[in-house]
Structures are given as C-alpha cells and as structure tokens.
Amino acid sequence: MPKIQMTDLKAQYETIKSEIDAAIQSVITESSFILGKQVDLLEQEIAGYIGVKYAIGVASGTDALVLSLAALDIKEGDEIITTPFTFIATAEAISRVGAKPAFCDIDRDTYNIDADKIEAKITPKTKAIIPVHLYGMPCEMDKIMAVAKKHNLKVIEDCAQSFGSAFKGRKVGSIGDCGALSFFPAKTLGCYGDGGMVVTGEEETAKRIKMLRNHGSTAKYHYSVHGFNSRLDTLQAAILRVKLKYIDTWIAKRIENARYYNELLQGLSPKGTVPAESGAPNHPIGLGAYFNLQGTVPEYKHAFNYYTIRIKKNRDLVQERLGANNIACGIYYPLSLHLQEVYQGLGYKKGDFPLSEEAQDEVLSLPMYPELTSGQIQAVVSVIREALA
Numbered sequence: 001m002p003k004i005q006m007t008d009l010k011a012q013y014e015t016i017k018s019e020i021d022a023a024i025q026s027v028i029t030e031s032s033f034i035l036g037k038q039v040d041l042l043e044q045e046i047a048g049y050i051g052v053k054y055a056i057g058v059a060s061g062t063d064a065l066v067l068s069l070a071a072l073d074i075k076e077g078d079e080i081i082t083t084p085f086t087f088i089a090t091a092e093a094i095s096r097v098g099a100k101p102a103f104c105d106i107d108r109d110t111y112n113i114d115a116d117k118i119e120a121k122i123t124p125k126t127k128a129i130i131p132v133h134l135y136g137m138p139c140e141m142d143k144i145m146a147v148a149k150k151h152n153l154k155v156i157e158d159c160a161q162s163f164g165s166a167f168k169g170r171k172v173g174s175i176g177d178c179g180a181l182s183f184f185p186a187k188t189l190g191c192y193g194d195g196g197m198v199v200t201g202e203e204e205t206a207k208r209i210k211m212l213r214n215h216g217s218t219a220k221y222h223y224s225v226h227g228f229n230s231r232l233d234t235l236q237a238a239i240l241r242v243k244l245k246y247i248d249t250w251i252a253k254r255i256e257n258a259r260y261y262n263e264l265l266q267g268l269s270p271k272g273t274v275p276a277e278s279g280a281p282n283h284p285i286g287l288g289a290y291f292n293l294q295g296t297v298p299e300y301k302h303a304f305n306y307y308t309i310r311i312k313k314n315r316d317l318v319q320e321r322l323g324a325n326n327i328a329c330g331i332y333y334p335l336s337l338h339l340q341e342v343y344q345g346l347g348y349k350k351g352d353f354p355l356s357e358e359a360q361d362e363v364l365s366l367p368m369y370p371e372l373t374s375g376q377i378q379a380v381v382s383v384i385r386e387a388l389a
C-alpha cells in the first residue's frame with residue numbers, strides 16, 4: 001500500500017495544477033516580486049474571509065506574532081500569558097520582543113488554554129494574552145475577552161493552526177486585537193514556502209504592522225521606528241489566491257474526514273462515553289479509557305488542521321504499528337514549553353502544568369487532509385484497532 005502521509009500537498013496540487021502554474025507564470029512575467037497587486041488583493045480577500053477590516057501579509061506565522069506584539073508595544077519587562085502546549089513559535093515570539101511568557105495550563109478535552117485559569121496568572125506586568133486555537137479548535141474566546149477587558153490586556157490570537165475555524169459564528173482572528181495566520185505548507189491554507197499574515201480591526205495597529213514589515217518605513221527611504229524585513233512574497237500571494245477559492249470545500253472535507261474517524265474510533269472507547277450525534281459538523285466526544293477524541297461543541301467550528309486522538313496506554317505501540325504499516329502520524333507536541341531547555345531560566349519545573357504534561361504523553365495526530373479517502377481512514381483505524389487488541 002502506498003504511504004499514507006500526514007498531509008498530501010502533491011495530491012492537492014494535482015487538482016489545481018493549471019491554475020497554480022498560470023498564477024506563478026504571471027508573477028514571473030510581470031517580474032514584480034515584492035508586495036504589489038497580488039499581495040494587496042490577497043490581503044483584501046483574507047480580510048473579507050475572516051471578517052476584519054485589515055490584513056497585512058508578512059514573511060511567516062512567527063513574524064505575524066512578533067510584529068503583532070511589537071505593534072501593540074509589548075516589550076522588555078512585560079509578561080504575556082499563553083499555553084505551554086503549543087508550537088515553540090508562540091513563546092519564541094514573546095521572547096523575541098524581550099517579554100516573558102507566563103504559562104497557564106490547558107483544558108483536558110480541548111487542549112487549549114484553560115480560560116478559567118488565566119485570571120490567577122495576571123500580575124502588574126501582564127500586558128497581553130496569546131490564546132492558541134490548537135489543531136484548529138477555537139479557544140473559549142468569550143471568557144478570554146472578558147478577562148482581557150477587565151484587566152485591560154491585549155489579545156493576540158495565534159491562528160496558525162486554525163484558518164477557517166470559528167467561535168460562535170465569528171472566524172478566529174477577528175475576535176482579539178490581532179490574529180496571526182501562518183501559510184506554512186502543512187497548515188490548512190498553506191503556500192509553497194513560508195508566509196504569514198496579521199488580521200486586525202484596528203486601523204492604528206494595521207498601520208504600525210505595515211510600517212514594521214517594511215523596515216519601519218513611512219515613506220520611501222524615511223524611517224520612523226526600528227522595523228523588520230518581513231513581507232509576504234508576491235509569488236506566495238498569487239498561489240494563496242488560487243487556494244483561497246477552494247478553502248471552504250477543503251475544510252468541509254477535513255470535517256467530513258474527522259467525523260468518519262470519530263465514527264470508526266468510537267467503538268474503541270471501551271466505556272462507550274461518546275454522546276449522541278448532535279447534528280453539528282463536530283459533535284462532543286467524551287473521555288474514554290483509551291481515547292479522548294478532541295472534545296468539541298456545536299458553537300465551535302473546528303477546521304481540523306490536525307486530527308488528534310488521545311491514547312492513555314500504549315501510544316508508543318500504536319505509533320510503531322502505524323509506522324510499520326506505512327502510515328504517518330505525529331505528536332504535537334512531545335514536550336511542553338515550560339520544560340524546554342530554552343525556557344529553563346523561567347524557573348518552571350515538572351508538575352507545574354499537569355494537564356499539558358499529561359497531553360504531551362498521550363496525544364497522537366493522524367493523517368488529515370481534504371484528499372484523504374475513506375479507504376485510507378479505514379486502513380489507519382484498523383491498524384490502531386489491531387495494535388490495541
């Protein structure tokens with residue numbers, strides 16, 4: 001059997017080859033490679049899609065976070081509350097502007113920052129919160145915004161894994177002060193290299209990010225602040241404009257695939273704890289003795305950048321069996337950020353965030369992409385079933 005990958009970018013390219021090739025060719029024909037029309041148009045289209053006034057293309061998702069923090073005047077001495085169960089870039093961006101990550105444990109079912117634990121982490125130095133919509137699952141944004149408002153904190157949504165996800169009908173990225181998007185190839189909306197974008201409803205913030213991405217320039221060869229060289233390539237913008245047309249169909253496919261996984265995996269939960277079908281695209285899934293399929297409720301639209309299950313016992317064995325059967329899988333993420341060598345200086349220790357540490361030892365992400373077939377999903381689940389038999 002051919003390998004089942006985590007995501008199959010080649011299969012997707014084959015479905016839109018002629019449009020992508022034409023888009024790339026037209027940028028080269030025009031030979032305008034930095035910013036310009038394609039970037040402007042993509043910014044307008046993504047702002048419309050997310051439901052915000054402004055979108056600013058930058059060089060990566062990491063830079064989208066760094067520039068957002070810089071634009072909101074976060075600097076040395078400030079503390080930013082975030083989750084320890086995320087990709088390093090979230091905390092790295094905080095450190096990059098000289099501020100300090102203050103970690104807050106996660107919710108057991110959603111893997112996202114526990115909104116009810118945030119307030120206890122606030123100190124006089126706290127300036128902002130970075131909720132991360134992990135795997136595509138939206139955070140509890142109403143609670144997070146209420147805490148932020150009460151304590152006058154900024155909110156930067158890390159939407160790197162959640163393009164197209166929505167909380168109570170609002171797209172993620174449109175709820176906080178800024179949203180940081182990543183177009184890294186493996187993300188739900190990926191380009192053919194690195195790329196990112198900041199979305200915001202605030203004119204002043206948008207202006208500052210535009211200035212920061214281009215060396216702090218206000219007019220050609222006039223600089224008012226220390227900036228960055230962090231622009232979205234015109235070529236990537238042209239590719240993304242093609243892919244954006246298909247994104248809702250592709251997300252619907254991801255959700256369909258997640259539901260099929262849920263259906264097939266339900267039988268493996270020995271306690272039968274899966275609640276009845278709610279009719280929503282993603283229905284709530286409870287804790288099983290072996291599995292906790294990422295819990296969702298109907299008002300959360302989960303776009304499934306990743307499909308992640310929890311295996312209480314024998315995760316290593318399942319991983320090994322999948323590998324032996326030519327099926328990819330991934331652990332996002334095997335070591336919580338408070339336990340990373342780079343953050344030793346912050347003084348955290350093992351046991352500080354028990355739910356994040358439990359998740360790091362139990363999560364397993366399975367192949368997930370729009371072109372994944374039901375036959376492939378059946379093959380993945382049957383290997384898991386055999387491994388745990």
Ligand SMILES: *Cc1c(COP(=O)(O)O)cnc(C)c1O
Pocket residue numbers: 060061062063086087089090132158160161181182183184194195196
């Ligand atoms: C991918 C990712 C980023 C960084 O995006 P890049 O485009 O790779 O720089 C930030 N945060 C999270 C949660 C991510 O998954």
